[in-house]
Amino acid sequence: MTKQDLxxxxxxxxxxxxxxxxxxxxxxxxxxxxxxxxxxxxxxxxGAFKMRGAANAIMQLSxxxxxxxxxxHSSGNFAQALSLAAQGLGVKAYIVMPNTAPQVKxxxxxxxxxFVIECEPTLEARERESKQIEEKYGATFIHPSxxxxxxxxxxxxxxxxxxxxxxxxxxxxxVGGGGLIAGTALAAHYFGKQCKTIGGxxxxxxxxxxxLLSGKIETNETTNTIADGLKTQLGDRNFPIIQQHVxxxxxxxxxxxxxxxxxxxxxxxxxxxxxxxxxxxxxLNQKEKFKGKKTxxxxxxxxxDLAHLPF
Amino acid sequence: MTKQDLxxxxxxxxxxxxxxxxxxxxxxxxxxxxxxxxxxxxxxxxGAFKMRGAANAIMQLSxxxxxxxxxxHSSGNFAQALSLAAQGLGVKAYIVMPNTAPQVKxxxxxxxxxFVIECEPTLEARERESKQIEEKYGATFIHPSxxxxxxxxxxxxxxxxxxxxxxxxxxxxxVGGGGLIAGTALAAHYFGKQCKTIGGxxxxxxxxxxxLLSGKIETNETTNTIADGLKTQLGDRNFPIIQQHVxxxxxxxxxxxxxxxxxxxxxxxxxxxxxxxxxxxxxLNQKEKFKGKKTxxxxxxxxxDLAHLPF
Numbered sequence: 001m002t003k004q005d006l007x008x009x010x011x012x013x014x015x016x017x018x019x020x021x022x023x024x025x026x027x028x029x030x031x032x033x034x035x036x037x038x039x040x041x042x043x044x045x046x047g048a049f050k051m052r053g054a055a056n057a058i059m060q061l062s063x064x065x066x067x068x069x070x071x072x073h074s075s076g077n078f079a080q081a082l083s084l085a086a087q088g089l090g091v092k093a094y095i096v097m098p099n100t101a102p103q104v105k106x107x108x109x110x111x112x113x114x115f116v117i118e119c120e121p122t123l124e125a126r127e128r129e130s131k132q133i134e135e136k137y138g139a140t141f142i143h144p145s146x147x148x149x150x151x152x153x154x155x156x157x158x159x160x161x162x163x164x165x166x167x168x169x170x171x172x173x174x175v176g177g178g179g180l181i182a183g184t185a186l187a188a189h190y191f192g193k194q195c196k197t198i199g200g201x202x203x204x205x206x207x208x209x210x211x212l213l214s215g216k217i218e219t220n221e222t223t224n225t226i227a228d229g230l231k232t233q234l235g236d237r238n239f240p241i242i243q244q245h246v247x248x249x250x251x252x253x254x255x256x257x258x259x260x261x262x263x264x265x266x267x268x269x270x271x272x273x274x275x276x277x278x279x280x281x282x283x284l285n286q287k288e289k290f291k292g293k294k295t296x297x298x299x300x301x302x303x304x305d306l307a308h309l310p311f
Numbered sequence: 312m313t314k315q316d317l318x319x320x321x322x323x324x325x326x327x328x329x330x331x332x333x334x335x336x337x338x339x340x341x342x343x344x345x346x347x348x349x350x351x352x353x354x355x356x357x358g359a360f361k362m363r364g365a366a367n368a369i370m371q372l373s374x375x376x377x378x379x380x381x382x383x384h385s386s387g388n389f390a391q392a393l394s395l396a397a398q399g400l401g402v403k404a405y406i407v408m409p410n411t412a413p414q415v416k417x418x419x420x421x422x423x424x425x426f427v428i429e430c431e432p433t434l435e436a437r438e439r440e441s442k443q444i445e446e447k448y449g450a451t452f453i454h455p456s457x458x459x460x461x462x463x464x465x466x467x468x469x470x471x472x473x474x475x476x477x478x479x480x481x482x483x484x485x486v487g488g489g490g491l492i493a494g495t496a497l498a499a500h501y502f503g504k505q506c507k508t509i510g511g512x513x514x515x516x517x518x519x520x521x522x523l524l525s526g527k528i529e530t531n532e533t534t535n536t537i538a539d540g541l542k543t544q545l546g547d548r549n550f551p552i553i554q555q556h557v558x559x560x561x562x563x564x565x566x567x568x569x570x571x572x573x574x575x576x577x578x579x580x581x582x583x584x585x586x587x588x589x590x591x592x593x594x595l596n597q598k599e600k601f602k603g604k605k606t607x608x609x610x611x612x613x614x615x616d617l618a619h620l621p622f
């Protein structure tokens with residue numbers, strides 16, 4: 001994927017996304033000795049960066065493909081992103097969700113015009129159901145993170161951040177399925193001046209950390225983390241990009257995630273997900289490395305249940 | 312106070328404040344039929360619009376006055392604002408606080424370099440203590456809301472909002488001591504095109520509503536509201552401006568404030584105070600009036616205790 005691919009992607013999706021604000025806080029800077037720039041994708045449409053990749057992936061389909069709709073399996077932000085992006089583009093979105101998914105998530109997908117198909121809560125059942133929809137309707141499957149067009153779309157958040165602040169030393173993102181960090185790493189490579197991409201990952205689901213060490217895609221045996229957007233694993237499209245362009249993945253404990261999240265809520269005054277706090281927690285974990293450095297943080301999303309906060 | 316006063320005030324305080332972002336949400340617009348523009352003063356330095364007025368008031372002092380410091384009595388955002396503004400300007404700030412004020416508020420003031428003086432939790436004790444500091448140190452008393460320079464400073468948030476969105480039909484603010492709404496009304500008058508200023512006020516502390524009706528400054532017998540920034544009453548400097556330039560004050564119930572606050576947190580993804588939600592609640596209370604209208608909302612501040620949320 002080239003610099004030009006990113007530029008064209010950004011131009012293409014601009015009408016469907018917000019160029020989200022970048023917040024700064026002297027208090028947080030003073031607290032850490034790092035100069036932070038928080039790219040607030042929690043203010044993105046539907047509340048997360050996933051809107052970018054979803055819009056781009058649908059826009060790159062042929063007219064015939066668009067007529068037949070798109071399908072994905074997700075109970076998280078990508079389900080809502082694909083639904084909303086599809087709605088804006090006049091495309092039908094089939095969303096396969098486990099029947100155990102919270103009602104509020106199903107309602108959110110339907111609210112954005114997505115068509116919810118429920119299945120048993122296993123990966124096998126989800127994939128089988130998706131396959132059936134592909135066959136039945138001719139719908140195109142869009143993977144939430146392991147898809148070149150999705151990766152490019154996710155990279156546009158970092159492009160915008162570097163447009164505003166071209167001389168960042170670091171950009172830090174959470175690592176889940178790998179779409180965001182891969183896109184970010186491409187954008188930092190093409191548009192930064194020596195801007196290094198760093199990942200933050202919960203210690204409890206450190207598959208990406210272990211994958212970089214072993215040189216092959218590792219999985220998680222358990223996924224016991226509050227950062228529920230990061231339980232997924234890397235894929236064959238994004239892993240090579242991560243291997244090539246990501247300097248390091250920093251692992252953080254659950255308590256560090258909650259502390260970081262609380263600082264972001266209290267000091268930056270934003271509602272963000274635990275996943276978003278993972279990137280910030282990674283910097284707090286390695287304060288010396290980032291001391292005096294201009295550090296961008298991608299605040300990935302803001303979809304939380306206010307009735308179940310960890311503080 | 313003239314248009315030129317506001318322009319000069321804004322130029323003066325610019326180095327000490329953020330031009331805070333304006334957020335929009337199609338979801339909230341669709342929900343209400345109103346086109347909202349949320350001016351996010353919760354992202355202001357120290358977390359509230361009060362920074363603007365505090366900075367302006369101190370900057371307008373003579374060099375001799377600056378040398379002798381400033382004093383106020385407040386346990387809320389103005390205590391922090393005056394401390395932080397004074398710190399940035401090399402001026403000493405004496406903050407008289409009731410000895411019952413939460414430790415976290417005293418710590419915040421001290422964190423911003425303010426000098427805390429504790430007193431009995433009565434208005435009489437506060438005023439006596441302030442007076443003593445004025446006499447002892449030659450410090451200048453700065454009122455949190457009933458001061459022309461403070462009023463001008465608070466008006467700059469609306470100036471920035473109208474710079475970005477010149478054709479607003481309404482701008483809505485919460486009403487507490489009257490500094491914010493008076494400054495906003497002046498800015499809307501001078502810089503808007505037919506932009507009407509509306510106030511939102513808790514029914515439980517509807518002194519401003521009653522003052523507009525009676526033509527004289529009314530007080531509250533009880534102050535039983537979650538919007539603890541709005542328990543104060545109008546003053547002789549801001550009341551005439553409010554009488555002249557504010558179209559209406561809409562009163563809202565406590566449950567409406569909590570509902571509005573929840574929508575802002577969940578949909579706009581911001582951490583804001585109950586006081587901030589009062590302005591938005593006022594629009595929700597009178598949906599027909601604002602239908603199809605471009606409506607600015609001043610989100611006044613974001614200083615909340617995450618351990619004591621109303622939801």
